[in-house]
Amino acid sequence: MKVLLLDLGKIIRGGQRQVFYLARYLKQTAGVEPIVVTPQGAPLEAILKEVGIRCFTLPSGCDWNLFNIYRFIHIVSSEKPDIVHTNDAKGASLAALAKMYLGNFKLIHSRRVSYPLKTGWSRKKYLYGDALVAVSKEIQQILIRCEIPREKTTTIHSGIDATLYSKEKHEHRLLTIGAVGALSTQKGFEVLIEALAELKKKKTLPDWQCLIAGDGPLLQQLKIRADELELTGSIIFLGYKDSKEVLPEIDILAVPSIDGEGSNAVIKEGWASGTPVITSDLQSNLELVTHEQDGLIFQNRDAKDLALAIVRLIEDKQLSDKLIENGSITINGFTDITMAERYMHLYQKLVS
Template identity: 45%
Template sequence: MDMHIVLLDLGHELRGGQRQVFYLAQRLADSPEFSCVVAAPRNAPLLHMAADAGLPVLPLGGRRAWDPRTLYTLMRHLRGRTCILHTNDAHSAGLGAWLHSRSGGATRLLHTRRVSYPLRQGWRGRKYLLADAVVGVSAEIAQVMRDSGMPAEKVHVIHSGIDASLYTPRTTRQDGRLVIGMVGALTRQKGHDVFVRALGELYRGAAGTLPPWEARIIGSGPLFEPLLELARQEGVESRMACLGWQDSRVMMPGFDILAVPSVDGEGSSAVIKEGWAVGLPVIASDLASNLELVRHEDNGLAFANGDHGALARGIARLASDAGLCARLVQGGRQSLEEFTDVRMAGAYMRLYRSLLV
């Protein structure tokens, strides 16, 4: 009899976490040992993407985690089964903890946590501690869970993975332009303000002489207007394009350099791995989770978190040193072998087996 996995994600967007659920569901569907279903809101992009790929889906009604229709659908699906409910975002973690407490032990509960913030007080933190196991997508996140009271034997590290075959190599242009790219939701923790201030340093020539350059920001979110205002203050509004949400697989081959200036909360950055897959030199802030991926001057450059001057100098260095870029790109390709969707799914399957023995 196969082992049944319910992959629950209540997000209404398609970001890195939702892509990880999709990759995992694909690999589980290929295994005769497991059955799985992707449970997500009826109109969520993840649900449609899974259905289009022929994966089993469980549409959930309503837009709120605690909508009675969502509860009813999940309770009906779980009833009478011995299975694993695997939650993949903060809202589904709370709902999963509640369902787990009413299953009489038949439903095992696994949370994946993708951000490195300390757990909050009250229910927002306790819902993670109620799980049979918690996966941190970086060692930093796993340590946060242990520091918050989760027994060490219940905490696991499984880095996110990507399917590198879906990415096309960087486009080689002959026009002499330098394109500096950034990908991420327009939210504070992604460090867009650090990036724009670094562009200001480049514009003023403080980091050295560059060829003609432009910057492209991929992502949507609440900081759109403040970023445009900051770009005007820095004098770079004519050199910077905010392109909204776009498929990174389409846009990143047009970059020459990838900047990842996250200031806090980062997990296992999919953007860094995507940059490696495309063949871009990557420069990232030295957050602990980023440094689990980036080895300075081997597969990327690291700069002091929040230091826009250091980011500008790093970009200028990449722009002027083709040998360094080639070395970092080669190191990134080699590192990517450690962070594939296949390796990620294999680690989850081993954890599932241990929870269902």
């Protein structure tokens, strides 16, 4: 079986990591040959080649680029994959066009965000898929409400390679709260900063600091808000840092996402690194975290509720230890291997 994975992302984020994990698993599976198509110069290409996976490149990351369309159709025609599996919305467009033109392969789309499909081609391209994989049950239900046939849909949560994360913590003079992610609206860092302002009012707490690891369009806005709330000395903006470097420095991990989440990787990374997790009550987060078992849940967009959750973990070590212990068990259901095995089963079902 030959599987072509298509991703038009130009940077490494959660979706590109899933492509890497899946391709790596497929390469180690007897009777399966993975090939990956990325934009020229995309960092995903380099890390795939390091593990010996064949890659093809496209001129750009655009779906309606005529050179991209021609090049992709040529790749599919010459390689003759049994499965074409897209991993982002632009890739879904390109592969749907190839399906219309060639029609001699099974097409799978993975959908990683919980926003409804727009009308027109933005929705129609998904109808050309033989299967649509949502990375959460919430996304699967949204696809169905957008008139994607239920029988074409399934849910496969994203996974992480838990073996990459150390549970050893680095000692700090200050208790350290942390958050990791792109500094964009949907990640909810404004809520976290407002919650930290609430913490500052509580004079009985131990001295603390907050590390925010990430880059994005809201960086300056978040710094200004932190300054307005007199938190400049308490929040350290690290810029982009790999979570594997940051998590050993963190005592409490906050995941304050406000919308659009698929299957949050940072929650899983918290479990894998032995860090107690606090997250918002987005439906997709509730598919992962069980309140007071392997994490704490706070009301979405409610900074005071997030602050109360942080205080609980600061003051209740027994609860914190319980969340860490149970999280180390929960992560076993959300590994890269678990994710890849479920995709492999879907591939086999389609080609048989």
